[in-house]
Amino acid sequence: MLYRLRNDFRLSIMTMLGACAFVGITPFAVYRFIQGDLRSGLVDVAILGLILITVTYAWVSGRTGYSGIILAIVACAGACVVAVMQGDNGIFWLFPTLITSFFLTRPLVAVLINSCAILTLVLQDTVFDSAEQLGSFIASGMVVSACAYVFALRNENQRKQLEQLAIFDFLTGAKNRRAMDQSLQVAAAEHARTGVPQGLVMLDLDHFKRVNDVHGHTVGDEILVQCAQLVSANIRQADQLFRFGGEEFVLLLNGVQEDKLAAIALNLRRQLATNLRGPDGPITASFGAAMLKPQETWESWLDRADAALYQAKHGGRDCVVLANGDPSPQR
Numbered sequence: 641m642l643y644r645l646r647n648d649f650r651l652s653i654m655t656m657l658g659a660c661a662f663v664g665i666t667p668f669a670v671y672r673f674i675q676g677d678l679r680s681g682l683v684d685v686a687i688l689g690l691i692l693i694t695v696t697y698a699w700v701s702g703r704t705g706y707s708g709i710i711l712a713i714v715a716c717a718g719a720c721v722v723a724v725m726q727g728d729n730g731i732f733w734l735f736p737t738l739i740t741s742f743f744l745t746r747p748l749v750a751v752l753i754n755s756c757a758i759l760t761l762v763l764q765d766t767v768f769d770s771a772e773q774l775g776s777f778i779a780s781g782m783v784v785s786a787c788a789y790v791f792a793l794r795n796e797n798q799r800k801q802l803e804q805l806a807i808f809d810f811l812t813g814a815k816n817r818r819a820m821d822q823s824l825q826v827a828a829a830e831h832a833r834t835g836v837p838q839g840l841v842m843l844d845l846d847h848f849k850r851v852n853d854v855h856g857h858t859v860g861d862e863i864l865v866q867c868a869q870l871v872s873a874n875i876r877q878a879d880q881l882f883r884f885g886g887e888e889f890v891l892l893l894n895g896v897q898e899d900k901l902a903a904i905a906l907n908l909r910r911q912l913a914t915n916l917r918g919p920d921g922p923i924t925a926s927f928g929a930a931m932l933k934p935q936e937t938w939e940s941w942l943d944r945a946d947a948a949l950y951q952a953k954h955g956g957r958d959c960v961v962l963a964n965g966d967p968s969p970q971r
């Protein structure tokens with residue numbers, strides 16, 4: 641439970657809102673019932689109930705995007721109903737609700753929900769005492785929403801940038817080692833659950849140190865970028881390319897059949913040998929490929945691909961070695 645709260649920002653906000661609603665609305669509901677104001681008490685209970693049901697749904701289903709929109713609508717609609725029933729005393733509830741919308745859903749959706757809430761109140765004759773009060777409400781509601789929008793947009797952009805940095809290799813644009821560990825773990829779990837075949841291709845540029853030593857790291861970097869681009873251009877969209885480290889890449893092929901794995905690795909070998917160019921001519925790569933075995937851990941699967949790559953290096957480079965099948969280097 642704590643893990644989900646820590647890792648799912650929207651779920652944590654929804655849970656906090658549910659808790660705040662419970663603590664904040666319950667005393668008012670009780671107070672209304674004690675005062676004999678049954679109608680207001682029931683409205684408070686209904687708002688609280690809808691908020692708690694939506695939060696529970698988010699926890700059970702994990703669909704926090706959808707639940708966030710519903711919760712923002714419920715909170716704004718609830719605040720509007722309270723304002724209509726209680727006049728200017730109730731209007732104050734709308735302002736925290738307008739801000740909360742931006743925590744619950746995407747900025748543009750929040751703007752839409754907030755605009756509907758503000759417009760709904762503006763169209764009521766009974767809420768505002770004077771035109772001046774109405775004008776102040778429209779202006780303050782828009783200022784609150786605009787500030788929250790700018791803040792939320794900035795926040796979303798920063799979150800996306802952080803996600804990019806956490807997942808992708810800065811130089812080549814391939815996914816990084818951390819993302820690879822997670823994806824291999826997920827692939828092994830999926831294989832254990834559904835039996836979907838999973839293939840791994842590990843490739844390492846040949847004599848790359850020479851390029852660096854003779855032409856410098858900048859040229860080396862350009863070749864790494866070219867290599868990642870060439871591999872990405874010759875795989876399916878569902879396949880994932882990772883930079884394992886240095887001049888070594890790993891390719892995860894979800895759903896690939898065993899007989900296709902060798903063909904894919906051989907095609908990539910040919911593509912690189914033909915199209916990857918350094919200042920001194922073609923640059924080749926060596927490949928090790930392995931299918932995930934039943935009950936095998938992702939670490940052992942990776943080790944077998946690595947061992948196959950090692951054999952490819954020792955088998956003359958610019959070739960493919962399969963961990964599962966024929967161990968002789970293929971070209």
Ligand SMILES: Nc1nc2c(ncn2[C@@H]2O[C@H](COP(=O)(O)OP(=O)(O)OP(=O)(O)O)[C@@H](O)[C@H]2O)c(=O)[nH]1
Nearest residue numbers: 844845846847848849850852857858860861886887
């Ligand atoms: N330009 C550049 N070079 C890198 C980067 N990461 C690692 N390298 C270089 O990659 C080279 C790897 O050298 P080795 O491990 O000896 O491998 P190799 O020369 O390719 O030899 P084989 O793999 O046996 O064919 C080293 O010179 C590293 O400095 C990088 O991000 N950019």
